[in-house]
Amino acid sequence: MDGNTQIPNVPDWIAEITVPELERDPYPIYERLRKEAPVAFIPALGLHVASTKEACREIASDGDNWHGFISPAGGRTFGHPNVLNVNGAEHKELRCMVDPALQPAEVDRYVEDLVRPIARRYVEAIEDKGAADLVETFCEPVSVRSLGDLLGLQSVSSDKLREWFHKLSVSFTNAAVDDKGEWANPEGFTPGDEARAEIREVVDPLLDHWEKHPDDSALSHWLHDGMPEGKTRDRERIYPTLFVFLLGAMQEPGHAMASTIAGLWTRPDQYDRVIDDPALIRRAIGESLRWTSPIWSAVARQNQRDTTVAGTFLPAGSVVMLSYGSANHDVNDYNAPSDFDMDRPPVPHIAFGAGPHACAGTYFASEVCRIGLEELFEVIPNLERDLSHEIDFWGWGFRGPKELHATWEV
Amino acid sequence: MAFDVKLKSLGKTARAEPDQPLLDAFLRDGVWLPHNCTQGTCGSCKCRVESGEFDHGNAPLSTLTEEERAQGLLLGCQARAKSDMVIEPITAVEDDVVHHPLRDVAGRIAVLEDIARDTRRLVIELDDDMTFLAGQYAEIKVPGTSAWRQYSMANPPSETRRLEFHLKRTEGGIATDQWLFRRAAVGDRVELKGPLGNFGLFRPQDDPAILIAGGTGLAPMKSIVQHALAEGLIPEIWLYHGGRGAADLYDGEFFEALADRHPNFHYRPCLSEDTWDGRCGMVTDCVLEDFKSCKGMSAYLCGPPAMVQAAGKALKRRRMPPRRTFKEEFTTAEHADAPLAKAG
Known part of the structure; x- marks a missing residue:
């Protein structure tokens, strides 16, 4: 692995942490990390994690020293x-390539016309069924269709886009290493490799078309914007970032929507208020992003010089995962952090990161969630949790409910 | 001295006296601001302060919390300016409705009659016009006291000189028990101010409507039904009026006659504690029985809070979008010496 050449002494309880354990429920481990070791080397990951809000913010904000660094499994995937x-x-x-379509003022220009018809279509497909897994039938399809259409991937079905991000996600979160620092499950990268090959097969002809016939789709802009007359951007500079989008930006608004509903279901009084007053949906989404941050622990930084953070000495070249999902449960900022409570004092969360690598899609993703939930609650105001199914949150890199079963009177 | 208070995005300004609530100043100057109860209880008139000095007046902490105050919010119906100010309502101001300015009017009691158990109709002939929108309310000054009480107009907005109100007696209440049901007489002078309130039929609509009234919650519905039928503003209307017993219902003949003349109007009185040859049961249960789906419909609800909440829930079960459910609850006079405020 890059960095982390000097493996520090690791207490037994940290040495025993496993990736499957983190994926099932990272919160108890991270609660202890925040208290005892805010920046700690985790052998199962082969790198450090920062677990407190202060440590995450300090590292993320200092772009000069702490450079963006893809997690090893992420680098292998993208x-x-x-x-x-x-x-x-x-x-x-690269930010000049992806940012223009995602600036708030630009998003405001198109987002209603883009997302509302999509959300309406998916809610119409389920409204008379009386029961559904909202993750599969609504949250994920609305999320992938919105971004897919923005990128120019109208010809790719929502199911295919969902399949791609699921496969890329399996690879991205295949983070476990053995005691030599080698991949513990190399076969875990196969789904991502398959998805990447298929994406290129589907997207290459589209890029061929946009090279000659530019249009207003985001990918067409990625090809042409900022390039000298008659030239287009090299595809090898486009694809890795497109894979980032086809995973994170496709998956996470769906996670956020599902977590918002699941959070509201823990607070029937707040759920009623949100259904009655859609203006509260934004506040509910904000609290949900804090409560279950979709990008829970998926971004990393590497320092350019020796640094001490939260009392831990990190020699130059150290890689630190920023566990935003943990930072957003920091008791220094939030009382009873594991409770969903949209009325809590509005202390800003760090779910979208900070500094030069802060999420480019912050506003777009939030708007997709808002419009999706507005349409869902408008058409099915009697939506209730199906108590015959558990709500099973899963994931350490990315986190959200795997399924979300709802019922309603038809 | 008075101060200029400006709405940031609309750019409109009102002149506010130091002892005058900001909302009152705007409404009197013909500038509409979202509001409902004007008593500091509903919170619908919250505004963000951009600049200027003010005091919160009697804004209760339960409506405007310390945190909201720290964020620079105020209640328009309670706050007083202490300098020129710039503020911004936190709810969007709808600009497609012509609202009528708030004004003081006076008049004489023309009709005072018993219409149901502990319920009276009060008709006031005004000295001057008071224009309003169907569903809005006025505040009546209780003669011989400094108390004001809120009652919805039951007459259609086409009648601007003769206002009809329905009042239910509250044991010990200074407005009803001690004045209207005791001292008041035809010919007495009465002071009012109005119109006020967010609730009502403010624009034509394409969706059919269910109107649900409990007790004197019928008053704004009577105004809405007459206005809608006269102007063709709602394609089809179902009016449910709930009472405990037959003695609690009133104006049945009026609505029956209206239904005879208008095939798109349906009148459904319901009794919750009596049996008769009409509908029995809680008014919300009757609605649930009658409508298997309320998709694509809207609703207007007025009555005691428990009834309004139950009706809101029932309509949600039938998939009426809450955005299309308009509610007016009887509220308690927070700062008055007797409980009773907006009723009927």
Whole structure:
């Protein structure tokens, strides 16, 4: 692994942490990490994690010293150069490629016309059924269709887009390493490799078309914007970042929508208020992003010089995962952090990160969630949790309910 | 001295006296601001302060919390300016409805009659016009006291000189028990101010409507039904009026006659504690029986809070979007010496 050449002494309880355990429920482990070791080396991951809000913010905000660094499994999944692991001028160039369509003022221009018909279509498909897994039938399809259409992938079905992000996600979160620092489950990268090959097969002809016939789709802009007349951007500079989008940006608004509903179901009084007053949906989404941050522990940074953070000495080249999902449960900022409570004092969460690598899609993702939930609650105001199913949250890199079963009177 | 208070995004300004609530100043200057109860209990008139000095007046902490105060919010119906100010309502101001300015009017009691158990109709002939929207309310000054009470107009907005109100007696209440049901007489002078309130039929609608009234919650419905039928503003209307016994219902003949003349109007009185040859049961249960789906419909609800909440829940079960459910609850006079406020 890069960095982390000097493995510090690790207490037994940290040495015993396993990735499956983190994926099932990272909160108890992280509660102890925040108290006892806010920046700690986790042997199962082969790198450090930062678990407190202060440590995450300190590292994320200092872009000069702490460079964007893709987690090893993420790098293996996306390839280089992607927007997460480049820095300085190269990072700026990739952000100039992806940012224009995602600026709030630009999002405001198109988001209603883009997302509302999509959300309406998916809610119409289930409204007379009386029961559904909302993750599969609503949250994920609305999320992938919205971004898919924005990118210009109208010809790719929502199910295919969902399949791609699921496969990429399996690879991305295949983080476990053995005691030599080698991949513990190399076969875990196969689904991501398959998805990448298929994506190129589908997207290459579209890029061929946009090279000659540019249009207003985001991918067409990625090809042409900022390039000299008659030239288009090299596809090898586009694909790694497109893979980042086809995973994170496709999956996470769906996670956020599902977690918001699941959170509200823990607070029937707040759920009623949100159904009655859709203006509260934004507040509910904000609390949900804090409560179950979709990008729970998926971004990393590497320091350029020796640094001490939260009392831990980190020699230059150390890699630290920023566990935003843990930072957002920091008791220094939030009372009873594991409770969903949209009325809690509005202390800003760090679910979208900070500094030069802060999420480019913050506003777009929030708007997709807002419009999706507005349409769902408008058409099915009698939506209730199906008590015959458990709500099973899963994931350490990315986190959200695997399924979300609802019932309603038809 | 008075101060200029400006709405940031609309750019409109009102002149507010130091002892005048900001909401009152705007409504009197013909500038509409979202509001409902004007008593500091509903919170619908919250505004963000951009600049200027003010005091919160009698804003209760339960409506405007310390945190909200720290974030620079105020209640328009309670706050007083202490300098020129710039504020912004936190709810969007709908600009497609012409609202009528708040004004003081006076008049004489023309009709005072018993219409149901502990319920009286009060008709006031005004000296001057008071224009309003169907469903809105006025505040009546209780003669011989400094207390004001809120009652919805039951007449259609086409009648601007003769206002009809329905009042239910509250044991010990200074407005009803001690005035209207005791001292008041035809010919007495009465002071009012109005119109006020967010509730009502403010624009034509394409969706059919269910109107649910409990007790004197019938008053704004009577205004809405007459206005809608006269102007063709709602394609089809079902009016449910709930009472405990037959003695609690009133104006049945009026609505029966209206239903005879208008095939798109249906009148359904319901009794919760009596049997008769009409509908029996809680008014919300009757609605649930009659409608298997309320998708694509809207509703207007007025009555005691428990009834309004139950009706809201029932309509949600039938998949009526809450956005299309308009509610007016009887509220308690927070700062008055006797409980009773907006009723009927």
